[in-house]
Amino acid sequence: MAYHIDYAQELNSAQLEAVTYGNGPLLVIAGAGSGKTRTLVYRLARLIEDGVDPAEILLLTFTRKAAAEMTRRAGHLLAGSVLGGASDQFGVHPGSHTQMAVAPINIRGGTFHAFAYSILRRFRPSGYEGTLSLMDAPDIISTLQLCKDRLELGRGDRAFPKNQTIEGLLSKARNKETNVESIMRFEAPHLMPYVEDLTRLAEEYSRFKHEHCLLDYDDLLFELEHLFIDNPDVLELQRSVYRHIMVDEYQDTNRVQARLAHMLAGEGGNILAVGDDAQSIYAFRGADVQNILDFPKLFAGAKIITLEENYRSVQPVLDLTNAILASAREAYPKNLFTRQPGGSLPRLIKPLSDMSQANLACQVINELLGRYKPGEIAVLFRSGFHSFQLEVQLSKQGIAFRKYGGLRYSDAAHIKDLLSMARLLLNPLDLPSFTRVAELFKGVGPKTARKIYAAAAGEVPGDLEKACAKFPGLLAVLKKIAELRENLLQPRQTLEVLLETYLPLLKAHYVDDYPYREQALEELLRIAEPYEELDLLISDLSLEDPDNPDEAQADNAITLSTVHSAKGLEWGAVLVIDLVQNRFPSRHAVLRDDDYEEERRLLYVACTRAKSELFLFAPATLYHREHGGYEPVNLSPFIAELPPNTYESWVETYGGELRKQLLKSDPFAPQPCSRGRSFGLDVYGGRPDFSVETTARAEKKTFRELSDFPNRRTALKPTRPLEERDSLAEDCPDNHSETSSTGLSPLSLQGKSGYCLHKIFGRGKIIQHLPPDKYRVNFPGFGLKVIMAAFLTLED
DNA sequence: CTGTTTACGATTTTT
């Protein structure tokens, strides 16, 4: 067959193999920046060139954006040869788009959740009577509160777990497919007294959802699986429609998702899974890296192809990112290399405070704007709120930015108000939405709302009027909604009518800033424009944040993003801020080793987003309103562990200038050795590191290391053998728990095994025996500790 | 039952 695209020319051999692989299951393990997307896109193009109808391809990605980007690129690729055009996501219907001169590539793509919803809305799962509503996070919280009240749980008990905590535990239990108890035993042992309460609560919550036709995120996946099991013909139909399944970011799927993929593809079916175990960052919501490892078991006869050449980043960036993984608890057999020439060393910038960090970041961004388009610059951070100060600074300086992650567009109160009206229109049983609408009226609280809801749900005529006697405005709104329910308009028109009824309420509720909110609602109308089904608009808003047409062309903005939301994207220059203990890694992820390792991979993901320039920011102090001042913080252990020759160090002087540290400090000498928890024994990890290290010893060591390190083009191995790193760690002056140590020979010389276990610190390497009864042990992430032998168990 | 006051604790990532 003659192809229009010269695949062999445009792909490396591993990519080519993946792209041209025939039928059957295929797993592509793709290191960061190794052309994973490129491979998917070319495979799409190849399938189409081979005569596969694009409508037979299902592309399951992490975001709608990713799916759109892939089909767009495949379209481009094919445009010059066969066909080109737009793609069809689950939500956006192409009806309103301009007609393409050529046939559109009609590939279905989106998240598992959105795909599940698109099926469930057509084939209602058993146990629900009525139109289904999707719950968002606040809906889940308020529903839990309601169930709690019903069961009279936790009344007056301040120690009773918070709704958010409960939500996390219940969801994790479902995603990991165990019971609440085992999740709690593992992750929240201090809440064990409440196991029974929470188990009952989980049951009540589940019952409530069925009663009111509500689905939470987890239900989408499990209900789809049930649907497929209960109605094999529905599954069969999907299978016959989608002959080719592609799953991106497979390392972030959980077990149901893997089973769904298996069901859809069928035994020996055409499934392509792409992933990178080193980039697994969603274990917190039940993603299971084991899925990748088990792929060959689930899909017998699966072919596995590994992509190792990195096309994204320059060598210095790659060296640093490889070094991040080098000290991972589990070594990943990754061997990333690049042919990209040159590139400058990543910079570690140490501002005096988080405030000046915002300033310095702006300075760097301004400078970068001379060399990059705004769209090629991104600032990444661990948690949504970490960027607040920077956002203020950027606004002050007139630098446009877009922010991803953190609060969503549809989280804004006024948007939720209007959408609640729309949801209520579709599903009269949707109690969370009903309550939200009712509470817009003065004098209506949760209790009154429930009363009116009962009156509205019951079919006794006149009841509703009676219940609403004191609230004529509410009755009018409910009537309007019922009226719209009877004769459905286009989504946009429906929202327009609803907005009309909502506007007076908006003005009453948000006296000071309603003009801004009204503007945002106009925006919502524009977003709604292309939709033909109201429920798809609503589900898209909660499942995949559809593009705002107003923002779409805002290419003159830099990107601010949480690392999670930055997954799969890349920029010319990347800044990572707040690389300090308790922020990155997050302080909640420090206690359990699995969480801690996930934070490390998260940093890996962040840094591998950079194509040519990488800036790491680690402020020496953080401003705490609570304490009304700046408090010293320690450098992130992940950064402290990096070999000093993988980056260049810059310090902010007290004059506010940046000064390059000519001599890289020994990361094991001045840096904190604890993970930033206080167990009483490790007080403050260490002082902020303002000063240039100028001791002769540091100088000598740095020089030696540099000369040891030729300009390599290949992958980075750990720069120093573990033994040496451990012995260097002895220099750490920061061990408050350490007692004096004189003239004792290392344990290893006595021929004993080198590892032991500690109840709190976990597994560590024994460095020295300190007779009579102490050991000096290096615990990964905690540094050197001297521990009584009684508290250690030797590992065999 | 609602809206206001008081007291307590401080929790992150996404669908």
Next chain:
DNA sequence: TCGTAAACAG
């Protein structure tokens, strides 16, 4: 010091 959840007052 801020936001949330229980206690109180109307």
